[in-house]
Amino acid sequence: MSEYLPGLAGVPATKSNISDINGEKGLLSYRGYPIEQLAEKSTFEETTLLMLDGKLPTRAALTEFDSKLRRNRRTQYHIRDLMKTFPPSGHPMDMLQTAVASLGMFYPVQQHLTQKNAENLDYIHDMTVKIIARMGTIVAMWEHIRHGYDPIEPRADLNYAQNFLYMFNGKEPDPLMARIMDVCLILHAEHTINASTFSVLVTGSTLPSPYSVIAAAIGTLSGPLHGGANEKVLSMLREIGSPEKAEAYVDKKLAKKEKIWGMGHREYKTKDPRAVILEKLVDEYMKARGSNINPLFEIARAVEKVCEARLAHKGVYANVDFYSGILYHEMGIPADQFTAIFAIARSTGWLAHWREQMADNRIFRPTQVYTGEPPRNYVPIEIR
Amino acid sequence: MSEYLPGLAGVPATKSNISDINGEKGLLSYRGYPIEQLAEKSTFEETTLLMLDGKLPTRAALTEFDSKLRRNRRTQYHIRDLMKTFPPSGHPMDMLQTAVASLGMFYPVQQHLTQKNAENLDYIHDMTVKIIARMGTIVAMWEHIRHGYDPIEPRADLNYAQNFLYMFNGKEPDPLMARIMDVCLILHAEHTINASTFSVLVTGSTLPSPYSVIAAAIGTLSGPLHGGANEKVLSMLREIGSPEKAEAYVDKKLAKKEKIWGMGHREYKTKDPRAVILEKLVDEYMKARGSNINPLFEIARAVEKVCEARLAHKGVYANVDFYSGILYHEMGIPADQFTAIFAIARSTGWLAHWREQMADNRIFRPTQVYTGEPPRNYVPIEIR
Numbered sequence: 131m132s133e134y135l136p137g138l139a140g141v142p143a144t145k146s147n148i149s150d151i152n153g154e155k156g157l158l159s160y161r162g163y164p165i166e167q168l169a170e171k172s173t174f175e176e177t178t179l180l181m182l183d184g185k186l187p188t189r190a191a192l193t194e195f196d197s198k199l200r201r202n203r204r205t206q207y208h209i210r211d212l213m214k215t216f217p218p219s220g221h222p223m224d225m226l227q228t229a230v231a232s233l234g235m236f237y238p239v240q241q242h243l244t245q246k247n248a249e250n251l252d253y254i255h256d257m258t259v260k261i262i263a264r265m266g267t268i269v270a271m272w273e274h275i276r277h278g279y280d281p282i283e284p285r286a287d288l289n290y291a292q293n294f295l296y297m298f299n300g301k302e303p304d305p306l307m308a309r310i311m312d313v314c315l316i317l318h319a320e321h322t323i324n325a326s327t328f329s330v331l332v333t334g335s336t337l338p339s340p341y342s343v344i345a346a347a348i349g350t351l352s353g354p355l356h357g358g359a360n361e362k363v364l365s366m367l368r369e370i371g372s373p374e375k376a377e378a379y380v381d382k383k384l385a386k387k388e389k390i391w392g393m394g395h396r397e398y399k400t401k402d403p404r405a406v407i408l409e410k411l412v413d414e415y416m417k418a419r420g421s422n423i424n425p426l427f428e429i430a431r432a433v434e435k436v437c438e439a440r441l442a443h444k445g446v447y448a449n450v451d452f453y454s455g456i457l458y459h460e461m462g463i464p465a466d467q468f469t470a471i472f473a474i475a476r477s478t479g480w481l482a483h484w485r486e487q488m489a490d491n492r493i494f495r496p497t498q499v500y501t502g503e504p505p506r507n508y509v510p511i512e513i514r
Numbered sequence: 515m516s517e518y519l520p521g522l523a524g525v526p527a528t529k530s531n532i533s534d535i536n537g538e539k540g541l542l543s544y545r546g547y548p549i550e551q552l553a554e555k556s557t558f559e560e561t562t563l564l565m566l567d568g569k570l571p572t573r574a575a576l577t578e579f580d581s582k583l584r585r586n587r588r589t590q591y592h593i594r595d596l597m598k599t600f601p602p603s604g605h606p607m608d609m610l611q612t613a614v615a616s617l618g619m620f621y622p623v624q625q626h627l628t629q630k631n632a633e634n635l636d637y638i639h640d641m642t643v644k645i646i647a648r649m650g651t652i653v654a655m656w657e658h659i660r661h662g663y664d665p666i667e668p669r670a671d672l673n674y675a676q677n678f679l680y681m682f683n684g685k686e687p688d689p690l691m692a693r694i695m696d697v698c699l700i701l702h703a704e705h706t707i708n709a710s711t712f713s714v715l716v717t718g719s720t721l722p723s724p725y726s727v728i729a730a731a732i733g734t735l736s737g738p739l740h741g742g743a744n745e746k747v748l749s750m751l752r753e754i755g756s757p758e759k760a761e762a763y764v765d766k767k768l769a770k771k772e773k774i775w776g777m778g779h780r781e782y783k784t785k786d787p788r789a790v791i792l793e794k795l796v797d798e799y800m801k802a803r804g805s806n807i808n809p810l811f812e813i814a815r816a817v818e819k820v821c822e823a824r825l826a827h828k829g830v831y832a833n834v835d836f837y838s839g840i841l842y843h844e845m846g847i848p849a850d851q852f853t854a855i856f857a858i859a860r861s862t863g864w865l866a867h868w869r870e871q872m873a874d875n876r877i878f879r880p881t882q883v884y885t886g887e888p889p890r891n892y893v894p895i896e897i898r
Contacts, residue, residue: 132516134526137719137876141525142518147886162887171892184886189895212599215592220619227726228615231733235604235612323882325720332713333730335521336737342611346717346730349615353720355877396879492521493739495780498707502531502568503546508555511573 134499144331145490148181148482149320156400160320161185169407174290174315174475175199181320181482182258195259196289202263203284203293206236210271210281218276222269222470223352225276227345229268230261234341254488257340258481265474266290269467270297291315294474299462306418307461310411314454317404318472320479321397326350326357330480332494334487347480348473357469360455363392364465367429367456376432384440392452393437394445401447408453409434415457426456518883528715529874532565532866533704540784544704545569553791558674558699558859559583565704565866566642579643580673586647587668587677592620594655594665602660606653606854607736609660611729613652614645618725638872641724642865649858650674653851654681675699678858683846690802691845694795698838701788702856704863705781710734710741714864716878718871731864732857741853744839747776748849751813751840760816768824776836777821778829788834793818796837799844810840 135141149160158165161180168177175196179187187195212232216225237260239253271281282297291312295303303311321327326347333346351357370379383390395402412430416423434448441447458468519525533544542549545564552561559580563571571579596616600609621644623637655665666681675696679687687695705711710731717730735741754763767774779786796814800807818832825831842852 132519132525134529135516136874137878138522138525138527138880139876141516141522141880142883143522143880144882145518145885146882147884150884150886157889159889162890163892164889167892171894176895186893186895186898188898192895208599208601212596215596215599216616217592217619219622221622224615224618224723224726227729228612228619231608231612231615231729232600234608235601238603238605322884323880325716325878328878328880329713329716329730332709332716333734333737336709336734336740338733338737339608342608342733342736345611345615346713346733349722349726349730350717350720352726353717353722356720490520492523494521494709494712496522496525496527496707496712498528498530499526500531500534500706501529502534505541505543505548506546508547508551509570510555511560511570511576514570514572 143323143328144483144487146323146483146486147184148479148486149322151322151397153397153399156398156403156406158321158403165317165403166407169313169316172316174312174319174478177316177319178262178478181478182255182485198259199263199290200284200286200293202260203267203286205264205267205271208236209233209268210275213268213271213275216272216275218278220272220276221352222272222467223348223357223473225272226265226268226470226473227348227352229272230265230341230348231345232341233261233264234339237341239339239341250488251485254340254485258485261340261344261481262477265477266294267297269470269474270294272470273298273464273467295461303461306415310415310457311461313407313411314457314471315475317407317450318454318475320476320482323483324356325353326476327480327483330483331487334484335491335493337491340481340484343484344477344480347476351469351473351476357472359391359449359451360458360472361465361468363430363452364426364455364459364468366391367426367433370429370433372425373428373432376429377436380433380436380440390433390437390441392449392455393441393447395449398447398449399445402449404450405448405452408450408457409448412453412457415460424456424460426459430456527707527712528867528871530707530867530870531568532863532870533706535706535781537781537783540782540787540790542705542787549701549787550791553697553700556700558696558703558862561700561703562646562862565862566639566869582643583647583674584668584670584677586644587651587670589648589651589655590620593617593652594659597652597655597659600656600659602662604656604660605736606656606851607732607741607857609656610649610652610854610857611732611736613656614649614725614732615729616725617645617648618723621725623723623725634872635869638724638869642869645724645728645865646861649861650678651681653854653858654678656854657682657848657851679845687845690799694799694841695845697791697795698841698855699859701791701834702838702859704860704866707867708740709737710860711864711867714867715871718868719875719877721875724865724868727868728861728864731860735853735857735860741856743775743833743835744842744856745849745852747814747836748810748839748843748852750775751810751817754813754817756809757812757816760813761820764817764820764824774817774821774825776833776839777825777831779833782831782833783829785831786833789832789836792834792837792841793832796841799841808840808844810843814840 329350713734
């Protein structure tokens, strides 16, 4: 028997072609393409298809995929009626797990996977498109339903990021904002075998419907040790209150050996490549807005500057969560929805891993180190 | 880096005190107590508390626990209203995953776990009781709601097994049936680190609400490689049609190297100890019923006899699924609800493992063997 390693740290749990991290050099690639190039030149739709199929699509393939995504944005009114029974206080991640699990009832899978026929590509592709398309719809619907309003119907003339912001806010986003959302979706789409992606493999390995698999992954992402850091960055910036207070705040936290939210990442010894990209977008955004800038950006900049001076030599830099929260806030998205947006983006990576798992499935059944009692006899309750 | 073993077969993923299997000798114990003794002398309620606390409870502790279970059988009418929006064709496992996930919205957790304070026993015990109590309620409610009827209110004067059958069928079960259900719940409550229990550890390790964790496990159990075998046993027996056809059926299947449902278990080289117990109950039941016996039992007996002659030397015997399906059928439970009943029983083991994980939590983040493309440059769509 192998050695027991808590959390399976360092234990390979799958072979995968999808993404790769080089933590020493600060590199992240999807299917071999550096994340910087995808963020600059690709779109969420194209990156999604790349991740699923393993190659950059032709124009015809991309158009077909994008059209199918647009067609599947609508959901049955039954889903809306279901969501209206949720309490308005329901957290968006609990809502999302519930609604995605319910899709298995409303859209029953036509074809159950079997061990011999797990790699049914047409079926897998079809389910994948339907789930990715509906993730954005459901998250945006909840924003209206929880406030007592009917949701806004999706529009087929907008791309994924534009349509999501349109459905969320009820108005078309400006082009820079829509592009920033598009890049945020690309950056969050995949990150090798993290806890939620691993739960896709474990749950998927018994061959349930993909709705059940993605619902499991949403539950895993909902834990505070996984999703939710960008929400905490935002609270931290509000707590700091103004740029000139950043230095004292950071130093106080460091003296108490407390965490600065949005700083450092266990995978990267250098700067998180996704943070580098987001930082450039923040620059671009701030230049475009000029004096209309939200003060939180100025505070964030000040915090990052202090952290760089204090922590860069330890390999601790701003990570992907540091700026995304403020950007989402700027797009009119409330903080409790941030992890749900993460889930929309990550559904792409989850489903790419699900497809990969189906191509060579083996049920997960690790062992345990039994540390309990040896065999003993039952004792009647009278003499315990 | 450790060796890559598909499905993590043989890789220890946790240390656990809860249950132990000796596959060579055909032994299963919960907290050291042989399953045979628990099936004969304990109850589902007592076994549950044993599994959670690690020791057989005093009478006072058991009474308190049982009263709390009984009090928590009721659910808000909001849950009923939610379930009425589900399509009547919704599979009970999809229904159960959806409904349990929704509990996180209706009963928001008062106290979120943190890495430093994951082992908050009062909170964990409270959530555990609430979930176990409501699992039976939800499964029974759906049986009525999906047929267009209001569910039956739980009764606090019945034990778990009795109340479940009462809520399911609308009438009190006879004492032998209630006892058989009680034993079935004990037998299915726990079985070390199978796929669904492993998904509890993986999802739970990010510290989401236990509703999200159990919803993930329900999704994992819903896959045909995990739950559902007893449903297939029932179909098989119906296909065979009469006891005298059993021999020819089995021989034909074996000649084609096809699976006989309900026979053999990867963990046991000898007879599944749970099947031995169920077989005795079937005997008892058949004697009590005399000539009123369902013909499926006679067919099952004939199949088992042929299989014993043909397969016993290979260590293939009837497993826990072989008789449970016919017994559930005899209790008036439709076949598509069998896995949901498995989930009710197993919620006990899932939550015991969740509690154990919380006492020494580490987020699951295994690694991958990257087998994909090396770094390459993005190619514009025009020249692909």
